Every structure is written in C-alpha cells, then in structure tokens.
Amino acid sequence: MSTSMASFGHHLLSLFLFTTLLSTSINGNSVNPSNTTCPSFDCGNGLVVGYPFWQQGRQNDHCGYQGLGILCTGRQPLLCLSGDIYRLKKINHSENTLTATYNELNNTTCPVAHHDVKLNSSYFLNISMENKVVRLFYNCTLYPPSLPYIECLRYGLKRSYVFGEGAIPEFDWERYCETTVSVPVIEKGGDGILVNSFGRALQDGFMLTWRSPDRACRSCEASGGFCGYGNGLLQKFICYCNDGQQSDNSCHHNGNFLCMI
Structure with missing residues (x-):
C-alpha cells in the first residue's frame, strides 16, 4: 500500500472516530445531566483514567478539561487531539503524565506515522521533556549516499529516513521525498539506534504532561x-x-x- 493511500485511509478512520466522539458526547443515552459525580473509569484494559480526563458518553464534560474526553472503544481509551485519534497506553495521575501512540498503528514491526503530532494549547497538554522529536522522510527518490535508511520501508529505489530534530543532514528532503512527518518519541538512544528500531519507538509512543490544580x-x-x-x-x-x-x-x-x- 502506498503512503498516500494509507494516509487517505487514516483520515477516513480519524473522521469516523471523531464523529463518534462528538455524537456520543451529545447524544449518548447514558449521560445523566443531573449526575455531578465524576469517578475514575476503566475502559476494560486495566488502565484507570480520572480527572482531568472524562469518559465520553457516560460523564458530562464538567468532569474534566475541555478537549480531554476519552472514548472507550474495543476496551481501549481513545483521545482526539487536533482531529487525530490517539490511544492511551499509560497514565500517571500523581506525576501528571500520559503515554499515547497513534491509534492506527497495528502490531507490525514496520509501522508508518501518517501525520505530525499536533497539540492545541486549549487542551492543557504539553510535550514532555522525556521525548525526543524526530523527523521522518518517506519514499525519497533521491538521497545522499551512504546514509542509513529504514530497511523495512524500502520500495524499489525509494528510501525512507529518520533523524533527530536538529541533526538532519543538509539536503533538499522536501523536494525528493513524498512526505515528511515530525513525531515525538520517548528518548531511548541515539539516531543510529532509532533507525534500527524506529518501529518499536513509534509503538512505544510519546509522553505528554498536563496542568491541573x-x-x-x-x-x-x-x-x-x-x-x-x-x-x-x-x-x-x-x-x-x-x-x-x-x-x-x-x-x-x-x-x-x-x-x-
């Protein structure tokens, strides 16, 4: 599957899930407007989520911050950020941190990040300093020789690359690569390690922090x-x-x- 087709499929999925998030919060029959209690909840995978997050369709939005509604789907907690769907992997309420990953990633060893991770300041979330921001360049038709590339994303003469932000070799990447994406990943090693295990880095996700009283x-x-x-x-x-x-x-x-x- 080409990167463009995969990206189109991802946007369709995001649109469907985002519409579900919205319609569930508005039309969910289980919402009781008079219910002011806001207990923590578990979508079924053992991850207990609480304030400032709230459960779409079962709690009113006064139970948490605007934009931090969680939709439980297939026993997985999903969070919509700037129109994109992410899956919560871990949450630490005592340290105000959570780990999330792209929802569309499956268990393949060679996943693809289809879009940047974008945050809106109104969501009260920030990229944690525990992350390292990397740039991915997909399906490049021309590239500097001898640079290590992502072997599992090799398609004929096309190559894909990943570099740490601020350590990108000088080259006209935008011109010769089909897409480029910026992604935060949890810091675990240098660029060489990332090239060889970028799939695991994407699966592990990235860490966010939030402000709360x-x-x-x-x-x-x-x-x-x-x-x-x-x-x-x-x-x-x-x-x-x-x-x-x-x-x-x-x-x-x-x-x-x-x-x-």
Whole structure:
C-alpha cells in the first residue's frame, strides 16, 4: 500500500472516530445531566483514567478539561487531539503524565506515522521533556549516499529516513521525498539506534504532561468529592460533592462547624 493511500485511509478512520466522539458526547443515552459525580473509569484494559480526563458518553464534560474526553472503544481509551485519534497506553495521575501512540498503528514491526503530532494549547497538554522529536522522510527518490535508511520501508529505489530534530543532514528532503512527518518519541538512544528500531519507538509512543490544580483536587477527593472543571463561563476547578453542592476545593463546609447562639 502506498503512503498516500494509507494516509487517505487514516483520515477516513480519524473522521469516523471523531464523529463518534462528538455524537456520543451529545447524544449518548447514558449521560445523566443531573449526575455531578465524576469517578475514575476503566475502559476494560486495566488502565484507570480520572480527572482531568472524562469518559465520553457516560460523564458530562464538567468532569474534566475541555478537549480531554476519552472514548472507550474495543476496551481501549481513545483521545482526539487536533482531529487525530490517539490511544492511551499509560497514565500517571500523581506525576501528571500520559503515554499515547497513534491509534492506527497495528502490531507490525514496520509501522508508518501518517501525520505530525499536533497539540492545541486549549487542551492543557504539553510535550514532555522525556521525548525526543524526530523527523521522518518517506519514499525519497533521491538521497545522499551512504546514509542509513529504514530497511523495512524500502520500495524499489525509494528510501525512507529518520533523524533527530536538529541533526538532519543538509539536503533538499522536501523536494525528493513524498512526505515528511515530525513525531515525538520517548528518548531511548541515539539516531543510529532509532533507525534500527524506529518501529518499536513509534509503538512505544510519546509522553505528554498536563496542568491541573493538584492541591485543590487532592483536598477535594480527601473530603469525599470529585474533581471537575467549570466549562463555560466559570473556566476554573470545581469540587463536586455527593450532596449536590459545589466548592472551590473541599466538601468540608464551614457551616457544619458553626455554633448557633
């Protein structure tokens, strides 16, 4: 399959999943608008996900940040970022980090990244410093001699290459290569190692971090509440209590300790 055909198929898949994400959040019958509790959830693969992420179709969007809705599909947690679908592999709520990978990658040893990893600042996510950004150049018809190339992506006289950002050999890559993609991968070695195991690097994914009011959320959960986010005009952290009340950080209301004279 050519890179262009694979890319077209990927965009169709992303469009379908993105439409499902949207329609599920709007029309999902399991959403109870009056339900203000926002517990953590598991899509079925053992990965427990919680605030600031929320489950599409089963929780209201006040349970997390805008743009961080998770869709459980085939027991896998999927996240849509800038119109592209990614699969969550790991999440560490104590360190505010997650590891994600391209959803369309299968178990092949020679996967292809069809698009850049793009983040929107409104998603509250950032590329972790644990990553190394690499550039992939696919199906080059002309290339510098003696450069190591990705052997499993060799098609006739066409070659594909991967380099660390800032270590790209001087050459007119854009002119002679069909596509070029920038991808963050978890740092595990130098460029030579990456050439020989780039498939594993893509499968392992990349790490993202997010911003959250950690102290306020911990205080909220310790008081028996659920961490949420005020979408709309509030745009701030909210502690949702089981009795239906809302607080800035805790369900321990001062009124419970006042003496009536």
